Amino acid sequence: MQESGDEPASTPESDTGFSELDLALVDALQSAPRATWTQLGRALDIDATTASRRWDRLRSQGLAWVTAYERPHTATVAFVEVRCTPQRFDAVSRALAQLPWVISVEEVAGDFDLLLAVTAADLHSLGRAVHGTIGGLRGVRSTHTRLGLTVFSEGGDWRTHAIPSGSRALLPESRGATRFTYSTHTQTRRTPHDHALRAALGNDGRMSYKDLGAVIGVSEYTARRRLLRMLRDQEITLRCDLAHPLAGYRTSVLYRAAVPHQYLEHTGAALARTDQVRLSISVSGPYNLFVMAWLHDLNGISPFEALLAERFPHLQVHDRTIALHTPKRMGWLLAPDGRALRYVPLALPDRTQH
Template sequence: MTQESFRSWGRDDLDELDLSLIHALQVAPRVPWTELGPVLGADPVTLARRWRRLVASGSAWTTCYPGPGRGSFDPGCLALVEVDAERGRVGEVARRLAEDAHAIAVEHLTGGRDLLVTVGAPDPATLTRYLQHRLSAAPGVTASRTHLVTRLYQEGSSWRLRSLDPGQRRSLVTAGDDAPRPRRVTDAERELVLALGLDARVPVADLARVLGVSAATAARRLAWLVSSGHARLRCEVAHSLSGWPVCATLWVSVPPGELEAVGGALAAHGDVRLCAAVTGTANLCVVTWLRSVGDVPVWEADLVRRFPGVAVLDRAVTLEVAKRMGRLLTSDGRAAGYVPLDIWADPVAVPESHALQGPSLGLGDEGLDE
């Protein structure tokens, strides 16, 4: 992909109301349209119609997935895996791995690897089973290098567009309950996470009907999963329409005594999508969304200027994303299908293909229509 093609990516398909709507759902993915209307100064029916159009075109979507670091992806159960593929088979390998439930994200990167695959599992044994018997055995894979995530400082659910003013953002943030006592999720709660994966705005009544429970039970389980961190709700936008179309990944060496401070500081940076402590020569991986390819060295220079003890050991730019948090994407980052992130399944027994094609068109809690 040329630098000119990077520059051609823009936000022409989205107007200001679209961007504000997406930003609002990033802050509060399940907010009712009737509550969101006054915040955005728009009719709730208009917002519902707008959202239908965005989802139908693959420009934006909501999802729910197992929460990293809170019992679903314990330390040592989340990994970043660099994959090398046979010449001419990178696309084929990417598509094959994207069908796996344990492959959370699959990206084609520049530099010293063909693909970067984010892998999740409920325990180290399942992770090892997937890496040894599924990923490494995939046709076309020639080598892989695994970096275990030891601490997750930031992940994509916290990344935001910059379309709402501070007052609008504050009006969408509700006081959460105190984090409940940690425990493992039950099978019924896992089913709820998976049921919301295709569309996190499914109304509670519909969710209850699918799960065969009462609406009160479904609402209570969902509230616990979110407040405990076992489930994450996310509103995503196609990267080509976001205004930050370039994704850069940096592998960074940080003095061990400074890792917490540096990781915490980078997690608060508006450009950072992922910041994770990892095993390997580089002990920190940072993923940023930037305006242009030319911003990559500028961002790197600012990083080492801000933290003098830090050394960037490698950097790469994403050429194409085959999958992000279960969503199968087109070459310009639009949603084209979904693979449920059933990380609890046996990775070797995963069916050959279980992708769900096409976006959900759920309207949210009120069921508003044109």
């Protein structure tokens, strides 16, 4: 065990902002986002003070963060492909990232320009928001919407695999990929306090119960009870995210694929267990499976696709789309190098504006 004043030297790789210990800490927090510093220190074989100081540096520099969001079965979600005029591309991307119901924005190289994840109160509101607000933006040439149906894995399930399984076993709340079906109606928080708690955790998923209580205007005990209830009932999930380009994951690839219905569940779930896969979701339309992979570089694409062909004979890849930049992920605005800049609290589109 390292002494608290004897922190291991930070030795990040030349092209990253993370040391091996930083990545191990992120991995531990991916498994247990609200683990105590003592628990994290025990798993990483470092002092609790060292773990806390490391995390403070990562978070203050925007390299890693813990956030909260709705579980898929409590939300209506769609993935929208947007084509823009070249002259208005930057303006459209910025405008979309500021919309509180646009969860994520990917700028991509492919047969469309932007890929959005969006949410709304229900299917009707979602359609109005996409066609009215997004389609009405100056510079948007067209939109194509695919409803999210079943989640086999999403970003909160992905791991850096920087710690061994024995260390992970020392942590609480460990979980793997879980299958969920999206809802046709987004469930609102039961009380204003629940809504405020979700927003506060979106900005800082490791906020103490005392600070949570102060932010939402309840006691520390009440804040703890409400959060534990929301986690128990799977109303929200917590995840540790990171500036992936600086962590060595410089290539993000989205595959639109088709799988025969009788093999869809098995294939989607098996893909979810593949180390490189960040997202495995069935969607509406003829290409019924979205798969996103994080790879170390472009030269990782060919080996990954060879793996897909070998392990998943029923998977027919329609096309690959490579992300150029992620301006927004799960409510967080990101810099070109992937660092977190600012959190945009989720709010559903106003039905009266469409």
